[in-house]
Amino acid sequence: MKKTISIISVMTLSILSAFSQDLFTVKSGEVSFYSKTPVEDISAKNKKPVSILNTANNEIVVQMQIVNFKFPNSLMEEHFNENYMETTKFPTAKFNGKINEKIDFTKDGVYNVTSTGKLNVHGVTQDRTITGKLTINKGEIKLESNFDIALVDHKIEVPTVVFAKIAEKINVSLLLNYVQKK
Amino acid sequence: MKKYFTLILFNCLIISAINAQNLDSLLTSETEVEPEYATATFKSTRIINFQSVEQLRTKHLDFRIHHRFGPVNDGAYNFYGLDNGVITMSFEYGVTDWAEVGISRGSAEKTFNAFGKFRILRQSSGSKVMPVSVSAYASTDFYTLKRTDVVLKNIDRFSYIYQIMVARKFNESFSLQFTPTLIHQNLVKTALNPNDTWAFGLGGRMKLTRRSSFNSEYSYAIRPNYVGAIKTANGLSLGFDIETGGHVFQVMLTNTNGMIERKFITESAGSWLKGNFMLGFNISRTFSFKKD
Numbered sequence: 075m076k077k078t079i080s081i082i083s084v085m086t087l088s089i090l091s092a093f094s095q096d097l098f099t100v101k102s103g104e105v106s107f108y109s110k111t112p113v114e115d116i117s118a119k120n121k122k123p124v125s126i127l128n129t130a131n132n133e134i135v136v137q138m139q140i141v142n143f144k145f146p147n148s149l150m151e152e153h154f155n156e157n158y159m160e161t162t163k164f165p166t167a168k169f170n171g172k173i174n175e176k177i178d179f180t181k182d183g184v185y186n187v188t189s190t191g192k193l194n195v196h197g198v199t200q201d202r203t204i205t206g207k208l209t210i211n212k213g214e215i216k217l218e219s220n221f222d223i224a225l226v227d228h229k230i231e232v233p234t235v236v237f238a239k240i241a242e243k244i245n246v247s248l249l250l251n252y253v254q255k256k
Numbered sequence: 257m258k259k260y261f262t263l264i265l266f267n268c269l270i271i272s273a274i275n276a277q278n279l280d281s282l283l284t285s286e287t288e289v290e291p292e293y294a295t296a297t298f299k300s301t302r303i304i305n306f307q308s309v310e311q312l313r314t315k316h317l318d319f320r321i322h323h324r325f326g327p328v329n330d331g332a333y334n335f336y337g338l339d340n341g342v343i344t345m346s347f348e349y350g351v352t353d354w355a356e357v358g359i360s361r362g363s364a365e366k367t368f369n370a371f372g373k374f375r376i377l378r379q380s381s382g383s384k385v386m387p388v389s390v391s392a393y394a395s396t397d398f399y400t401l402k403r404t405d406v407v408l409k410n411i412d413r414f415s416y417i418y419q420i421m422v423a424r425k426f427n428e429s430f431s432l433q434f435t436p437t438l439i440h441q442n443l444v445k446t447a448l449n450p451n452d453t454w455a456f457g458l459g460g461r462m463k464l465t466r467r468s469s470f471n472s473e474y475s476y477a478i479r480p481n482y483v484g485a486i487k488t489a490n491g492l493s494l495g496f497d498i499e500t501g502g503h504v505f506q507v508m509l510t511n512t513n514g515m516i517e518r519k520f521i522t523e524s525a526g527s528w529l530k531g532n533f534m535l536g537f538n539i540s541r542t543f544s545f546k547k548d
Contacts, residue, residue: 126279137287148546
C-alpha cells in the first residue's frame, strides 16, 4: 500500500513538473505599430511585452503596459496616453487565446499558426483570430504576427480636427522570443 | 482502495487548480514593477506666464510665439487693445529629459533672454513614491532699448531670475504649482525699487475635456515695485490650453503684458478692476530630432 501511494505521488509530481516544463516565457520581444497618414507617420515601439505560452494545451497570453509604447515624438506619446488610450484608466492591452493548430513543440521548424481568443485594448474586448508564424529552433520559440486593429472596435475616439493624422486602422507587428520557463 | 482513490482525486484537484490558476497570475509575476511617473502635470512648459515643471524631452525643440495685445480699456479707437501688442519668440531645447535650455527675444524693451530649467524630482507612484515634481530654473535677461534719460553700462541692463517649482498632479484633471522666485536687477528703474524682489507664484490647471484645460495663475511680490510713481499690481491671469496634435495653443486674459519673469512680476501695474487687462496667446510647436 505504501508503495502504491508513493507511485501515485511520484506520478503526480512528474505531471506537475511536466506542466512547468511546458511553459514558455518571453526573453525578448517587441510590439510596434505604424500608421501612415498624409501629414505625419505615426509609429511606436513597446519593448517590454510579457507572454506565457503553454505548449501542453496551446494556451497563449500576451500582455503589455500601454505606457511602455515609446514614440519618437514625446508630445505624440503624451497625446497617445492621455487622449486616445486613456492609459490611467486602461493601463494594459492583452490577448488571451489558444493556438488552433496541433504543433509538436519539440521539433524544430516553421509553422503557420492561427490563434483564437480575446483581445482587450482600451478596456474593450473583441473576439479575434490572429495569424502568425512560429519558428522553433533548439528549444527556443519565435512568434511573429501582424494584424490590424480598427480604432472603432475598441472605442478609441479620434477628434475630427486631427482626423487626418490618424488612420482608422492601425497595423500592429509583434515579435516574441520565448524560452522555457525556469 | 478507497484511500488510493481519494489520493488520486486529491492530486487531480491540485493539478487542475494549478491549471486553473490560469496563466494570468504567472503573467503578473513576469511583469516588471516600475514606478509610474505623473505625466502632463501641465500641458505645456508654461502655465500661462510662469514656467511649469514640464520639461522638454531629449532632442525636442520647441518653437514658441507669445503675444499680448494692448489693454482692453484702451477703448474703441484702439479696438479694445487689439491694435497694439508685444511679442516674444523663443527656441527651447531639451538637452536631456531633465535639462532644458532656451533663448528668446521680446519686442518689449528689445529684450534678449536665456534660461535653463532642470528637473530635480519627478512625481511618481507605484514602486517608487514621490508626492511632488520639483524643478530649478535660472534665467538672465538683457534689454537693448536705447535710453536717453541715463547713460548705461551694458552690465546695468542685466537681470537674473531664480525659481524653484514645486508641483503636484492631484488627479487626472487637477494640478497645482507653487513657485518661489528671486529677481535681481543690476540697475532698477527708480530709486523706489529694490534690487532684489522676492515673489511667489501659484498656478493651477483644471482639465475640462481630453484636449483642453482651464489654467490660472497668481503672482505675489512680497515688496511691490514701482513703474514711474505707480505701484505695481500682483499678476492674475486666466486662460485655456487647447491642444491639437503637435501644437499647444494657450489663450489668456492677463493684467500684465510681460512674458519674462522680470516684466510680469516687477513691471506690471495693470488693474483688473479698472479694465486694465489684455488678451494674449502662446503658440507652441514641438519638433523631435530623436531618431527611433
